[in-house]
Amino acid sequence: MNLDDFRKNGYAVVDWICDYLEQVEKYPVKARVKPGDIKKQLPGTPPARGEEMDTIFQDFKDIIIPGITHWQHPGWFAYFPANNSPESILAEFLTAGLGAQCMVWATSPAATELEEVVAGWMRQMLGLPPEWSGVIQDTASSATLCALITAREKATDFKVNEQGMEKNLTVYVSHEAHSSAEKGAKIAGFGRENIRYIPTDEKFALQAEELERQIVEDKARGFIPTAVIATLGTTSSGAFDPVPDIGKICQRRKIWLHVDAAYAGPAAILPEKRHLFQGLENVDSFVFNPHKWLLTNFDCSLYYVRDPELLTRSLAVDPEYLKTAHDKEVKNYRDWGIQLGRRFRALKLWFVLRSYGVKGLQEFLRKHISLAEFFKNLIAEEDNFELVAPAELGLVCFRFNDGQKESLELDEFNQELLQRINGREEVFLTHTLLRDNFTLRMAIGQRTTEEKHVTRAWEIIKEEAQKMQP
Numbered sequence: 001m002n003l004d005d006f007r008k009n010g011y012a013v014v015d016w017i018c019d020y021l022e023q024v025e026k027y028p029v030k031a032r033v034k035p036g037d038i039k040k041q042l043p044g045t046p047p048a049r050g051e052e053m054d055t056i057f058q059d060f061k062d063i064i065i066p067g068i069t070h071w072q073h074p075g076w077f078a079y080f081p082a083n084n085s086p087e088s089i090l091a092e093f094l095t096a097g098l099g100a101q102c103m104v105w106a107t108s109p110a111a112t113e114l115e116e117v118v119a120g121w122m123r124q125m126l127g128l129p130p131e132w133s134g135v136i137q138d139t140a141s142s143a144t145l146c147a148l149i150t151a152r153e154k155a156t157d158f159k160v161n162e163q164g165m166e167k168n169l170t171v172y173v174s175h176e177a178h179s180s181a182e183k184g185a186k187i188a189g190f191g192r193e194n195i196r197y198i199p200t201d202e203k204f205a206l207q208a209e210e211l212e213r214q215i216v217e218d219k220a221r222g223f224i225p226t227a228v229i230a231t232l233g234t235t236s237s238g239a240f241d242p243v244p245d246i247g248k249i250c251q252r253r254k255i256w257l258h259v260d261a262a263y264a265g266p267a268a269i270l271p272e273k274r275h276l277f278q279g280l281e282n283v284d285s286f287v288f289n290p291h292k293w294l295l296t297n298f299d300c301s302l303y304y305v306r307d308p309e310l311l312t313r314s315l316a317v318d319p320e321y322l323k324t325a326h327d328k329e330v331k332n333y334r335d336w337g338i339q340l341g342r343r344f345r346a347l348k349l350w351f352v353l354r355s356y357g358v359k360g361l362q363e364f365l366r367k368h369i370s371l372a373e374f375f376k377n378l379i380a381e382e383d384n385f386e387l388v389a390p391a392e393l394g395l396v397c398f399r400f401n402d403g404q405k406e407s408l409e410l411d412e413f414n415q416e417l418l419q420r421i422n423g424r425e426e427v428f429l430t431h432t433l434l435r436d437n438f439t440l441r442m443a444i445g446q447r448t449t450e451e452k453h454v455t456r457a458w459e460i461i462k463e464e465a466q467k468m469q470p
């Protein structure tokens with residue numbers, strides 16, 4: 001494609017995106033297709049000759065779009081949000097246009113330095129300890145893996161990197177921790193058997209006394225307690241682990257403490273929610289995702305460490321071909337994560353932070369928190385529904401319970417209720433198990449979600465529950 005054609009097609013793509021975002025509410029929020037439906041419309045062999053962009057774009061609309069689930073739909077209440085925003089999309093265009101590979105400072109000094117600056121801005125906005133250093137990772141999963149590798153190296157005086165894994169290093173998480181903790185522990189060589197799942201309290205938060213008890217027991221049995229992963233805003237219910245208590249234990253016993261605030265992290269920019277983020281002074285590493293609830297296109301995950309030297313010593317390799325004249329004066333982010341090649345992710349976050357400002361972002365988060373409050377009240381007022389967990393932010397966990405059904409019957413009822421709700425195609429909610437009970441999750445955090453969408457969701461939920469009753 002020559003640049004004249006690119007210009008023409010580029011305008012068409014922007015027009016299409018604008019129309020899409022304007023009309024996204026008209027799509028069924030969840031893709032209607034069955035497994036294999038998309039594949040069977042695509043040829044099994046690659047095209048021998050290049051095709052016209054008009055044809056490719058038409059196929060995008062006709063074949064691909066029906067197989068897309070619309071995360072930017074205002075009826076998106078599933079999983080957690082993955083916001084985009086026009087500002088962030090523009091920056092993603094520019095990132096693609098520049099096509100820069102930002103593995104070291106020299107391969108794009110502005111990318112490295114902008115990353116340092118936005119990580120510093122975010123650290124100030126969240127009230128994180130000023131001595132922490134930040135880096136943008138692709139996902140919280142990668143950041144947690146980095147934390148586990150660093151913890152492993154620190155605990156073994158960097159021996160595992162040299163000699164391979166020791167068998168007796170243990171990792172501690174609550175039963176409610178995200179699966180990326182388990183995956184990270186597997187990849188980092190701890191082994192699933194060395195993950196200790198600590199029980200939670202009535203609010204689904206890790207019980208610090210149980211953690212300490214388990215650590216003491218493990219030490220007595222010859223294990224080396226190496227890392228604790230605490231969650232601020234768990235995936236299932238939005239619970240907050242008691243980081244101040246966990247931090248004291250980790251400090252006393254010299255165990256790495258990593259905090260996973262992938263979803264909830266942005267809420268730390270709200271003074272009225274700052275109390276949920278106490279105790280960070282004893283934390284070694286911390287991750288949160290602007291790509292969830294902060295208007296920044298996937299992927300963009302901010303990872304902070306107290307001691308960057310430990311991180312880079314754990315991950316760095318130093319081949320001759322990557323050395324540059326400025327290595328001693330600059331940050332080379334290639335040593336701050338798993339991959340060598342790095343996208344210019346700081347640009348979209350910079351666009352978002354500048355165009356919304358701190359106040360704009362605070363308003364954005366407050367809108368969702370107050371909608372969640374509104375939804376919580378609707379449930380509390382309805383006899384046949386119950387709240388299943390405290391809802392501090394935008395996630396509300398609830399279920400139908402008329403007080404007449406046994407546990408199994410209730411689970412089946414709620415399972416079918418969820419299917420029926422999503423079958424209406426106007427909203428999309430997901431589920432989890434809390435205390436083994438089938439629970440519906442209503443995660444409010446989509447950029448364009450308004451009170452009318454929450455009200456509509458509630459109407460649908462009630463209507464479907466009504467239809468299911470004799």
Ligand SMILES: Cc1ncc(COP(=O)(O)O)c(C=O)c1O
Pocket residue numbers: 080138139140141142178180231233234235260261262263289301
């Ligand atoms: C608490 C928590 N941690 C980690 C993750 C994983 O995030 P990512 O997709 O950025 O790896 C999630 C995803 O929802 C999450 O809720």
